[in-house]
Amino acid sequence: MTVEQRLRELLRVLVETPTPTGSEMALVPLLTDWLRERGFEVTIQPVRERHPLTPPGEYANLLARRGDSRLLIAAHLDTFPAYSHPQPYTLREDGDRFIGRGVVDVKGQIAALLLAIEQTDAPCQLAFVCDEERGGTGSRSLQCDADAAVVLEPTELRPVIAHAGAVEATVTFFGKAAHGSVPHAGDSALEKAIAFLDALKAHPLIADQRHPLFERAPLVTVGRLEAGTEAMVVPNRAVVNLDIRVLPGYSAAAVADLLRDFAARFKAEARIDDVAEPVTMDADAPIVRTVQKAVADVTGTEPSPIGYFSWTDAVNFLERGIPAVVIGAGSLGVAHSDEEWVREQDLLTLRSVLARFMERWHATPSVG
Structure with missing residues (x-):
């Protein structure tokens, strides 16, 4: 069978x-x-920690070790829910693309890793963690002896050395219902929600954020807006679920406070569902440089580091003092969508990059 x-x-x-x-x-x-068939010692670690966003279920991490290594390569086992995906759990192909839930986030990365460890006999630790998509409890609870980590996520093979923080919130607005032909007789909760969002996006703490590792992009995502019954009724209630990204150098806690203040001005109720501060690491850390060189060995081009708008398990490792770089095939932009896809060749390239990375890491006495 071919690779x-x-x-x-x-x-x-x-x-x-x-x-x-x-x-x-x-x-x-x-x-x-x-x-185990490939010589790894495997340990299953039950995870009992629960985050408010963690759904019910049985949770555990899988830690596998080959040889004597303090290098950790980690990937998460969970995927985003299927929601409206027409065929989430059927692997489809369209030309050179694989399509399906998790092909890029991150089951394609896992497949590349499983093939990479057959391409080299370099020692390593592998962690397959739970609850990345919701509470992040898997990597936070992981018990391992690691001096450095690589976390697999779609980055188009560019090393991630900075993560945006985030504030997730639910804001409920209240108004007064009225006949749709006489809106002045009521008070539209939906229009309040729209005005709130416009004002929030324009505030300097949101609008003026800049960081050299991050492209200029909107930082506020309205994931859900629920209001009204039909066109002929002024909505008396509106609920907004939103996510605000926070670049390094800025405070997620301050953004959460700003959101609460704005909600109070609109006489709305704000519930802060999650707050995560941005994090960065040293661009010259050995783990970063080794990843860059491994990519160059395979592709001929050494990639420059980037920032990542999404939270990843690397944040938990960095907060524990473990240098952690994120790398992987494909684009984050298509993850969570009904057309999530990744190219076959990109996964094969990642396979070679990971194998070369492990060899480079353990060929360098000061880091291996």
Whole structure:
């Protein structure tokens, strides 16, 4: 069987085993057998910590070790929920693209890693963690001896050394219902919500954020807006779920305070669902430089570091003092969508990059 065929079959099994957050254990027996057959010592670590966003379910991390290594390569087992995806757990192909829930975030990365460890016998630790998409409790609870970590996420093979923070909130607005033909007789909660969002986006603490590792982009996402019954009724209630990204150098706590203040001005109720501060690491850290050189070995081009708008498990490792760089195939922009996809060749390139990275890391006495 060719490596392309093996990649396809591995990815098919991974995608066609549904693992939305809370269901990750479905993959643990498969990975355990696969890794033990290849000489890894495998430990299953139950995770009892729960975040308010963590759904019910059985949670555990899988830690696998080959040889004597303090290098950790980590990936999460859970995927974003299927929601309206027409065929979430069927691996489809369109030309050179794989399509399905998790193909880029991050089951395609896992498939590339599983093939990479067959390409080299370099020692390593692998962690397959739970609850990344919701509460982040898996990587926070992981018990391991690591001096450095690589976290697999879609980055288009550019090393991530900075993460934006985030404020997630639910804001409820109140008004007065009235006949739609005489809106002046009522007070539209929906229009209040729209005015609130416009004012929030224009505030300097949101609008003026800049960082050299991050492209200029909107920082406020309205994930859900619920209001009204029909056109002929002025809405008396509106609920907004929003996410605000916070670049390094700025405070997520300050953004949360700003959101509360704005909600009070509009006589709305604000519930802060999550606050995560931005984090950065040294661009010259050995783990970063080794990843860059491994990419250059395979592709011929050394990539420059970037910032990442999304939270990843690397944040938990960095907060524990473990230098952690994020790298992977494909684009974050298509993750969580109904057309989530990744190119076959990009996963094969990642396979070679990871194998070369492990060899480079353990060939350098000062880091291996």
